[in-house]
Amino acid sequence: MTTTTSQPSPGLGESTLTAPVAGKQADKVFKGIAVACGILILVVLAAVAMFLLVQAWPLIGGDQAANSETISKFTGGKAHSFWGYVGPLLFGTVLVAALALVIAFFVSIGIALFISHYAPRRLAAVLSYIVDLLAAIPSVIYGLWGGLVLVPSIYPFWNWVAQYLGWIPLFAGPASNPPRTVATVALVLAIMILPIITSMARDIFQQTPKLLEEAALGLGATKWEMIKLAVLPFGKSGIVSASMLGLGRALGETMAVLMILSPGLKYSFKLLQASQDQTIAANIAAQYPEADSIGVSVLIGTGLVLFVLTFLVNLLARRITEKAGK
Amino acid sequence: MMRTQTPRRCIAALSALSLTCALAACGDNVDPSQTPQANASSISGSFAGAGASSQQTAVEAWIAGYQKSNPNAKISYNPSGSGAGVTTFLTGATVWAGSDKPLDDEQVEQSKKVCAGQTAFDVPVYISPLAIVFRLRGVSDAGKHVNMDAATVAKVFNGKITMWNDTAIAKQNPDLDLPATPITVVHRSDKSGTTLNFVEYLKAAAPGDWPHKLSENWPNDVGQGAKGTSGVISTIDQADGTIGYSDYSQAGGLGTISIKVGDGYTDISAEAASKAVANASLSSEAKGEHRVVLDIDHTTTAEGAYPIVLVSYDIACPVYSDANTARFAKSWLGYVVSDKGQQDAMSATGSAPLPDNVAKTVRQSVDAINAK
Numbered sequence: 001m002t003t004t005t006s007q008p009s010p011g012l013g014e015s016t017l018t019a020p021v022a023g024k025q026a027d028k029v030f031k032g033i034a035v036a037c038g039i040l041i042l043v044v045l046a047a048v049a050m051f052l053l054v055q056a057w058p059l060i061g062g063d064q065a066a067n068s069e070t071i072s073k074f075t076g077g078k079a080h081s082f083w084g085y086v087g088p089l090l091f092g093t094v095l096v097a098a099l100a101l102v103i104a105f106f107v108s109i110g111i112a113l114f115i116s117h118y119a120p121r122r123l124a125a126v127l128s129y130i131v132d133l134l135a136a137i138p139s140v141i142y143g144l145w146g147g148l149v150l151v152p153s154i155y156p157f158w159n160w161v162a163q164y165l166g167w168i169p170l171f172a173g174p175a176s177n178p179p180r181t182v183a184t185v186a187l188v189l190a191i192m193i194l195p196i197i198t199s200m201a202r203d204i205f206q207q208t209p210k211l212l213e214e215a216a217l218g219l220g221a222t223k224w225e226m227i228k229l230a231v232l233p234f235g236k237s238g239i240v241s242a243s244m245l246g247l248g249r250a251l252g253e254t255m256a257v258l259m260i261l262s263p264g265l266k267y268s269f270k271l272l273q274a275s276q277d278q279t280i281a282a283n284i285a286a287q288y289p290e291a292d293s294i295g296v297s298v299l300i301g302t303g304l305v306l307f308v309l310t311f312l313v314n315l316l317a318r319r320i321t322e323k324a325g326k
Numbered sequence: 327m328m329r330t331q332t333p334r335r336c337i338a339a340l341s342a343l344s345l346t347c348a349l350a351a352c353g354d355n356v357d358p359s360q361t362p363q364a365n366a367s368s369i370s371g372s373f374a375g376a377g378a379s380s381q382q383t384a385v386e387a388w389i390a391g392y393q394k395s396n397p398n399a400k401i402s403y404n405p406s407g408s409g410a411g412v413t414t415f416l417t418g419a420t421v422w423a424g425s426d427k428p429l430d431d432e433q434v435e436q437s438k439k440v441c442a443g444q445t446a447f448d449v450p451v452y453i454s455p456l457a458i459v460f461r462l463r464g465v466s467d468a469g470k471h472v473n474m475d476a477a478t479v480a481k482v483f484n485g486k487i488t489m490w491n492d493t494a495i496a497k498q499n500p501d502l503d504l505p506a507t508p509i510t511v512v513h514r515s516d517k518s519g520t521t522l523n524f525v526e527y528l529k530a531a532a533p534g535d536w537p538h539k540l541s542e543n544w545p546n547d548v549g550q551g552a553k554g555t556s557g558v559i560s561t562i563d564q565a566d567g568t569i570g571y572s573d574y575s576q577a578g579g580l581g582t583i584s585i586k587v588g589d590g591y592t593d594i595s596a597e598a599a600s601k602a603v604a605n606a607s608l609s610s611e612a613k614g615e616h617r618v619v620l621d622i623d624h625t626t627t628a629e630g631a632y633p634i635v636l637v638s639y640d641i642a643c644p645v646y647s648d649a650n651t652a653r654f655a656k657s658w659l660g661y662v663v664s665d666k667g668q669q670d671a672m673s674a675t676g677s678a679p680l681p682d683n684v685a686k687t688v689r690q691s692v693d694a695i696n697a698k
């Protein structure tokens with residue numbers, strides 16, 4: 001008697017708990033879809049890399065004399081080899097993006113802290129919404145605004161900078177008029193990447209454990225000290241990855257640069273003078289329409305370099321984030 | 327990220343929609359009363375061309391004019407640029423190509439593949455004066471021209487003259503009160519036939535002051551670069567003391583430089599440009615049958631001639647393997663180089679009509695088009 005009651009009925013248990021139910025099939029299908037999506041990303045990445053390599057192949061394996069002739073035609077005789085061509089472009093790309101990041105970084109952290117810790121609840125909600133809205137504006141709009149509104153109106157400011165801070169090599173004058181310069185482009189790019197960094201940093205700051213914040217305040221810290229002791233260290237890795245995301249956008253930004261910058265092909269830090277630097281992405285967009293077949297492979301070759309650069313930046317960001325996370 | 331992407335997509339979709347509407351509106355304004363009935367000899371089919379963006383407005387005018395007598399011919403022109411246009415033509419994908427420079431020897435050789443064994447030819451179809459435009463407070467806004475000779479122009483664009491009140495400029499403009507404003511040179515940042523034609527003038531008319539090689543890309547580091555003619559014009563418009571070059575039709579309200587020719591200074595105009603082309607000789611370097619390649623005399627001293635011109639060519643085959651295509655090419659190019667066609671272009675863009683002596687040779691080449 002006791003044996004029969006203590007032993008669970010195998011038939012009953014199987015039918016309700018372990019027997020296949022309708023959902024099991026769906027589970028498999030869903031897993032399959034998820035895996036396929038994951039693989040798709042790899043396939044797309046590989047396809048892009050392959051496309052760049054194949055299209056750029058005439059540049060690597062083809063007739064070097066023809067390549068050098070095409071490059072010297074592209075540059076009006078200023079560069080003759082691929083590396084002589086892509087070097088200054090790479091420099092310009094990194095310079096513009098890094099400047100934009102430097103400008104955007106501090107402002108973004110400021111906005112994010114204001115939203116998460118200082119602003120009244122309702123204002124914070126409105127501000128959050130506006131920041132997200134800014135991220136949705138297409139870059140061509142920023143480019144138009146920068147080119148048509150900012151460029152003609154910012155000249156007096158840059159002129160002032162060149163006059164009083166001209167002793168710093170970065171701001172060496174005379175400031176170009178109209179100021180279609182690296183400084184103006186960096187400013188517009190900074191505004192473009194600001195919402196990305198801000199919204200990520202805000203989300204992270206808001207997740208700071210209340211316990212940590214209250215502990216800091218309880219030890220007699222002021223609000224600024226609390227942020228320094230609890231919020232910032234907690235959000236460090238998040239801030240880094242937000243910045244790298246912003247940097248990634250700035251590195252690849254095409255339209256805004258194309259519409260504002262007067263391009264040059266130098267390794268130059270003169271931010272206030274026109275025709276000094278150019279970025280890879282804007283250069284491709286500018287030269288592509290009139291390029292012949294070798295020209296196209298030269299341009300795609302520079303695209304390959306940009307691809308590798310963004311790859312490295314992301315890799316670096318991962319490393320930093322991992323280190324900071326430990 | 328998804329959340330921020332959605333509004334952006336909406337904006338993209340909206341703008342695409344509005345663009346479609348705008349384009350549809352463009353296509354709608356053909357007056358139905360002006361559409362004639364197709365007659366037996368008219369051409370029908372779809373035909374494509376591609377090439378120089380400088381010709382775009384003129385080609386649109388030609389298509390509209392041509393379709394009045396050939397309503398069943400569907401013609402498209404892709405303003406992809408001279409280089410891309412010629413490349414496409416050499417693959418056989420287009421009937422003709424527009425180009426701001428004549429074919430080179432290699433391209434002539436390659437054309438045998440698409441021209442049933444014969445070599446392609448180029449004929450000038452669109453002649454546009456290139457304006458040297460500037461903005462200078464007190465001068466350009468007062469509607470005044472500034473006089474310059476070729477050497478002065480070359481020095482300005484090569485960064486040797488940097489102030490508007492430089493003695494070289496002041497000497498040629500005794501009537502003007504030139505301010506001490508720095509000169510900002512604005513040039514094309516992209517590869518362009520406009521640039522090539524402009525530096526051809528500088529190289530020919532002021533060889534001592536223009537040391538650079540001919541190229542479709544701007545050769546020096548002076549001033550600022552801007553993308554496309556529209557970019558150059560808007561950059562010039564943004565500051566005081568700017569100077570650049572553009573197609574005359576795009577010059578708008580900016581001031582233009584009068585060029586020294588002979589003993590006087592010539593203001594820019596379509597007639598003056600046409601006069602300079604009439605004095606041009608046929609290039610002896612162009613090898614291949616039926617080709618009409620002009621050597622503009624940039625150092626002309628003919629009174630009233632304006633020597634800075636952009637000559638844009640149409641490139642076609644003398645023989646097409648398809649009879650209908652050959653018939654189309656002959657009648658289309660025939661229309662383009664006819665008096666009517668040149669008038670169409672002139673009223674649409676302010677271009678200079680082909681001078682009679684050039685037009686005669688060009689029509690002979692076009693008449694030679696045949697089916698295999």
